Amino acid sequence: MQKLYVALVGLPARGKSTLGRRIRTVLEDEGIATRIFNNGEMRRSMLGERSTHPEFYDPRDAENRSLREQICLRNLERARDWLAEGGQVAILDATNVSRKRRALILRTLTDWPVLFVQCVNEDPLLQDLCERRKTQLPEYAAYTEEAALESFRRRISYYESIYSPVQDEPHWLCVDTTANRILDERPLDGSPYYAAIRQVCVTTWVHSLYLARHGQTEFNIEGRIGGDPNLTEKGTAQAEALARRLRDTPLEWIFTSTRRRSHATAAPVIATHQNAHVLALREFDELWAGDCEGMRYVDIGETMPEVTAGRHKDKYGYCYPNGESYATLKERVQRGLRRALFLAADSPLLIVGHQAINRVILSLFLRCRREDLPYMYIPQNEFSHISVSLRRQSFERLPYEPV
DSSP: OOEEEEEOOOOTTSHHHHHHHHHHHHHHTTTTTEEEEEEHHHHHHHGGGGEEEEEEEOOOOHHHHHHHHHHHHHHHHHHHHHHHOOOOEEEEOOOOOOOOHHHHHHHOOOSOOOEEEEEEEEHEEEEHHHHHTTTTTGTTTSOOHHHHHHHHHHHHHHHHOOOOOSSSSSSSEEEETTEEEEEEEEETTTOOOOOHHHHHHSOEEEEEEEEOHHHHHHHEEETBSOOOOOOOOOHHHHHHHHHHHHSSSSSEEEOOOOHHHHHHHHHHHHHOOOTTTTEGGGGSSOOGGGGGGOOHHHHHHHHHHHHHHHHHHTTTTTTOOTOHHHHHHHHHHHHHHHHHHHHHHTOOEEEEHHHHHHHHHHHHHHHOOOGGGGGOOOOSSEEEEEOOOOSOOOEEEOOOOOO
8 A cells, every 4th residue: 555745845824734634635535544743732831831932943042953853753653653553645834845844754754755835925915925824823812912013024034044945855745735736846746745736736625605795775776886885774784694503603714805885795794603714805895997987877878878888788898998807807806815715714704896897706616607707697695605615516595584
């Protein structure tokens, strides 16, 4: 029986642990005995508060460098013993950013192949948010938020000083964890696990995504497009109905656009999920109608007939004067969705978007024809629930309570 070590590589807050858990889930679903061996957990259990201080990670500090190597070796021994006792795939969850550390792994683990999986995230917004989220770990309980952030970023700077991308190792994958894309690889040919691991790296993974449109607005009644209107009384009732519907649904992240109608619709849900992270992303702002912002459709038809004709001919590709088309909108919505899914990792999330935004998001999962995308039905009294993994893809549209 062939076995395998999967050694994760990457700076902190780059999605290593999330990817490791997904690899474990997929392999276990295939009946493959898989276990994660996390250096950080062992470090905290052995050293406690001492390892919280950034100086513990200073590569120039010989004493602490020796301690970190001891922790690494102990974890490698645990992984090796577990494979010898019947395990099949051992996942080594640690930064492993230096060539020296990876060489130590290869010298120590000679019984089975080692596949290095390097996680890369070059999105500055995500890096900042992930670093801030790390400050909420129990090890920073005695710190203020800003002190914890400063300490964690100093720790990262020490890792950066010794960081060397995978290149000379025998087998590796380099993965953009925000886009679920393999940037480069040196395949592990002949491994019964490599294809499954590779597939995990390129799969958009959605544990539980709830997608709602904002409630009715003044502009909806008047037939106007875009703008930043308030909710109507009915829209507020719809928002409250959504909150009642999701009251007992776990939500760790709630995303909105920067528009008032999106915030107002999310507000009752936020009130019932006070521990959820809340973030407004401009990528989820409604399609920008440019010169037509705030106009009624009937007035556009009368004063700008070429716009109405252009949209009727090609609603997907037509771009409003000084505005956007669905074709141009799609790129920014995809970027926002990647950010939301990366931050949520494998936890449930809610996106309160707009008609065009939700059409684009749904089209990415339902794979509808692009010419049909602008005509997808996005009601204001129902929400969608989406779940995607290698084994399961589900979509359902669910009603709010009657309003």
